[in-house]
Amino acid sequence: MTTTTGDQWRRPGPTPEQRRLDLYGGLAVTVLALFSLTLTRSTGAFLLGPPPSGPEQVFWTVAGTLPLIWRRRWPAVTALVVSAVFIAAQARSAPETQLSSWALFAALYTLGAWGPNRRLARRLRVGIIVTMFAWLGVYYAVTVGSIPPDAFARAVGPVPPVLAAIVSGVLINGLYFGVAYFFGETAWLAARRQHELVERAEELRRSQAEARGRAVIGERVRIARELHDVVAHHVSVMGVQASAARRVFDKDATKARAALTAIEETARTAVDELRRMLGVLRAGEGTPEPVAPPAGVDQVAAVVERARDAGLRATLGVYGDPVPLPESVSQAVHRVVQEAVTNVIKHASGATVLDVRLRYLAKEVEVDVTDDGRPTRPPNPDGLGLVGMRERVATHGGTLEAGPRTGGGWRVRARFPLAVAVAEAA
Known part of the structure; x- marks a missing residue:
């Protein structure tokens, strides 16, 4: 058996049932994202700045979540599209960020868990994470100058407020992307180990089937050998004795009776040995019958x-x-x-x-x-x-x-x- 390990293994694509689940899940996330957009607009909590027009908000919301319906079928494309839309939506100050952030997390996780090419999947995830942190740096550089003077009026900690906000954002994003990367790798490793267990179980099943076949053949050979030894020997002796009895039957009754007696004893011995063999063969059926010890x-x-x-x-x-x-x-x-x-x-x-x-x-x-x-x-x-x-x-x-x-x-x-x-x- 040749078992592929490490980067050589390719995880099989999603089943039709998994594709249907992705379809329903992607549509559900998109609907929830539109509902979240409605709530955000209703509260006026535009944290990223003045939002674009309503249709453009809907576009960015749908474009950032709907690709999840293909997340296991085309994980690399889905991750690239969702991450690109995420950055573009933030650059345009699209107000919906909660479901969009979860869509980006799911896309990164799926790329790690289902990416067929492990080297490409790792490089894409690292590239996306580096790009996200670069975008975070650009965002901080652009917005730090527009912070109102009284934005940190109630700050009392020892760390400067701006630095504290930047470090907090970096830590939260680091945890966010680290968890997505870690659980993606864990899911892929679990799938690979499951595949190896299935392969080994199948190999074991084949080995057991071959062993059973060899055991059957060996048992047939053993039975044939025993039958040959028993039948050939005793029948040969009986044939010789019968020939002798026939020759002397009319001339010497004593010798004829002795030959017939020998035939009788030989026949009984042959029957006893055959009964012993049959008893051994039937020993596994219910209660075994007493079996005489084999000849030695x-x-x-x-x-x-x-x-x-x-x-x-x-x-x-x-x-x-x-x-x-x-x-x-x-x-x-x-x-x-x-x-x-x-x-x-x-x-x-x-x-x-x-x-x-x-x-x-x-x-x-x-x-x-x-x-x-x-x-x-x-x-x-x-x-x-x-x-x-x-x-x-x-x-x-x-x-x-x-x-x-x-x-x-x-x-x-x-x-x-x-x-x-x-x-x-x-």
């Missing part, structure tokens, strides 16, 4: 036993001092052995010997599965079985080797870092 290292012997039932001379060797493994690593070891044995049963032609070794080494746990068969087809490195084993091993920071042996047969060797496994178990 302790059930590797059962896998080897099923290989014996399939007709292989299968052996299991455990070397080193066994250490407690976390459930995920233990399950990964079991699945690697199960998939390797399944591949021997399904794809190894003429295989008679299966050797499974589990080694607890100093820094890793090693699983080594070898056979003496010949592949019935070229190995597929992108097959679900090999891909699933690689993913399982890589998840725990391990390595996997799968390929033909020099003396014939096939070998699958997986290594899991023991330090990480023990830390996870702890």
Whole structure:
């Protein structure tokens, strides 16, 4: 995400609703200014001197307030027009000053809050403020000579009356323009921060959506891997046992019954594992059903036993001092052995010997599965079985080797870092 900051950010223009509000507000201010002009003329309080004609007074009043209807649409033009009319109206001694002063304040504030070009907005505001103070100096220079001698007859302070009046005017105008400038900058900064919050919220929403998509894909891959491991292994064993039962059915009833018993047990095991997987998937729906623990290292012997039932001379060797493994690593070891044995049963032609070794080494746990068969087809490195084993091993920071042996047969060797496994178990 690229977020513009500082002077690079451009505030979006006003919405149609904001434009309508500016229209109504500008018209309301103009009407109030005309009403203020009527009151001023009625009281005769012409503080700036003899006023111009009535139509000219109305013109200056309308010209100084009506441009506010475009204040957020064209803030720079509005500020320039209102400030220029303000100075010209005072030069002509237009009597209405109250609403005109507020119109100038609103124009300066809007230029600071809505100016699309920050550098231009700052320069224009500083230029207008400097011009206003220059006009104030000119006004004082022109009018100070025409002050009546008795204008300060009741002055009792230590500061000379004229100097006091000038300093008071400068301070009031400084506060007036300073507040307009400050609140304009504050409004613009608030809008920019709001824009950044919206951008970050949108980026967060997109990131969450992508994370949810990745989680769904990962869950689908995990389910596919589990189904492949469970179904492929048990169905392969059942197929071998069924073939054996068919061959000896009429010759040796005892062997046929043993093969059928093995098929029955394998089917039950497959159903139990499938039920466990479905229980995990349904755990988030209402009250979870009791789920049996997943197969682990302790059930590797059962896998080897099923290989014996399939007709292989299968052996299991455990070397080193066994250490407690976390459930995920233990399950990964079991699945690697199960998939390797399944591949021997399904794809190894003429295989008679299966050797499974589990080694607890100093820094890793090693699983080594070898056979003496010949592949019935070229190995597929992108097959679900090999891909699933690689993913399982890589998840725990391990390595996997799968390929033909020099003396014939096939070998699958997986290594899991023991330090990480023990830390996870702890």
